[in-house]
Amino acid sequence: MSAIISIRNLSKTFDDGTVALSNVSLDIQKGEILALLGPNGAGKTTFISMVCGLVRATSGVVTVDGHDIGSDFRAARRLIGLVPQEITIEPFEKVIRTTRFSRGLFGKPPNEKHIEQILRSLSLWDKRNSRNVDLSGGMKRRVLIAKALSHEPRILFLDEPTAGVDVSLRKNMWDLVRRLRDDGVTIILTTHYIDEAEEMADRIGIINKGKLQLVEQKDVLMKQLGGKQLNLELKTKLVAVPTELGSYKLNLSEDGMSMVFDYDAQAGRTGITRLLADLAAAGISVRDLDTSQRSLEQIFLTLVEESR
Ligand SMILES: Nc1ncnc2c1ncn2[C@@H]1O[C@H](COP(=O)(O)OP(=O)(O)OP(=O)(O)O)[C@@H](O)[C@H]1O
Ligand SMILES: [Mg+2]
Structure with missing residues (x-):
């Protein structure tokens, strides 16, 4: 072209x-x-x-x-x-x-x-x-x-x-x-x-x-920008993310019943396996999980927000 x-x-x-x-x-x-x-x-x-x-x-x-x-x-x-x-x-x-x-x-x-x-x-x-x-x-x-x-x-x-x-x-x-x-x-x-x-x-x-x-x-x-998210539904309510899981930058929902983990699907190691093991070690049981792709809308909002 x-x-x-x-x-x-x-x-x-x-x-x-x-x-x-x-x-x-x-x-x-x-x-x-x-x-x-x-x-x-x-x-x-x-x-x-x-x-x-x-x-x-x-x-x-x-x-x-x-x-x-x-x-x-x-x-x-x-x-x-x-x-x-x-x-x-x-x-x-x-x-x-x-x-x-x-x-x-x-x-x-x-x-x-x-x-x-x-x-x-x-x-x-x-x-x-x-x-x-x-x-x-x-x-x-x-x-x-x-x-x-x-x-x-x-x-x-x-x-x-x-x-x-x-x-x-x-x-x-x-x-x-x-x-x-x-x-x-x-x-x-x-x-x-x-x-x-x-x-x-x-x-x-x-x-x-x-x-x-x-x-x-x-x-x-x-x-490139469309990182993926792992959505974790918890068995029991969590008041706060335990400090030993601090390095994962997990987002706890307001009701304490779910968490979101952002990861890069292109990377060699997504960190998911380690996260699940660490969650189990911290005594947090996961009831269900699924992944979602960031949409262009999220990408757009992130870029615009960042430059505010
Ligand atoms: N004739 C003009 N004189 C002075 N400022 C202007 C003039 N035309 C546009 N602007 C200003 O230039 C900036 C860009 O306006 P523009 O219309 O290009 O935005 P836009 O991205 O098309 O927005 P929208 O999504 O609302 O259509 C705005 O701050 C607007 O107020
Ligand atoms: Mg316009």
Whole structure:
């Protein structure tokens, strides 16, 4: 894979002094789905707006398929479809005309078949003659996606595309995004639904306080950071973890009936056998045990908490 977007040392300080992004460098590979996670105000929208050339960077360089987003804006922008976080559509225009018009803005000749295909894939075809103002919130968001796809972009930015979209339509949207990726479209999305990132992304980036804290292949991330937990259910209530077991860093539940042991499943020795022997020696009987994998959500929360 080769990089379609190259971002070097991108920073943004707003006029009021807010540092929204600091020194972000990243290559986005052709055909990948990159999910950006981060708490509110982390800088995700600012990042997307700068890469799409809508917000001027304080410093740094962005090139899109070799075109500088500043000096060669039109050529770069033509390759990009953007679904903004904020809903901005002409209220009294009809859905189908809104979508057609967007295509025209990029100087593309009319293609009714393409417009129909998009509206159908977003379950909007039946609503094509409705005015935008008469649509539900989730439908309006889908109109934004239709607009972004109208000019057949090679790169698609989705800033929280599924916010306010119901569960079954979210799944449809995921299918649509996957189909686009299969057609070779590069996709960058932000989401607050961690399961969405886990489900969709090839790579996951975590933005926090304007910094790109981490960017990694999803599978690697889940393996590297996803330590496992051994959950021990106890036969009798324990008031405190005995001091001789201090080295294990066991977490006792509030009711004293269970303990959690964090371990690294990749390590040669997990320490489980020794722990069980030491528990028995300390007179603690285990009624049942099971293991669980740390989820991306836990990984995310840990990273964000650590930098507080
Ligand atoms: N035009 C602006 N002027 C001043 N500060 C701004 C402006 N736009 C954004 N900010 C600030 O930049 C920071 C990052 O905002 P941004 O919208 O990029 O966050 P986000 O990660 O998209 O958050 P959310 O998850 O809530 O959408 C915030 O502190 C925000 O208040
Ligand atoms: Mg945002």
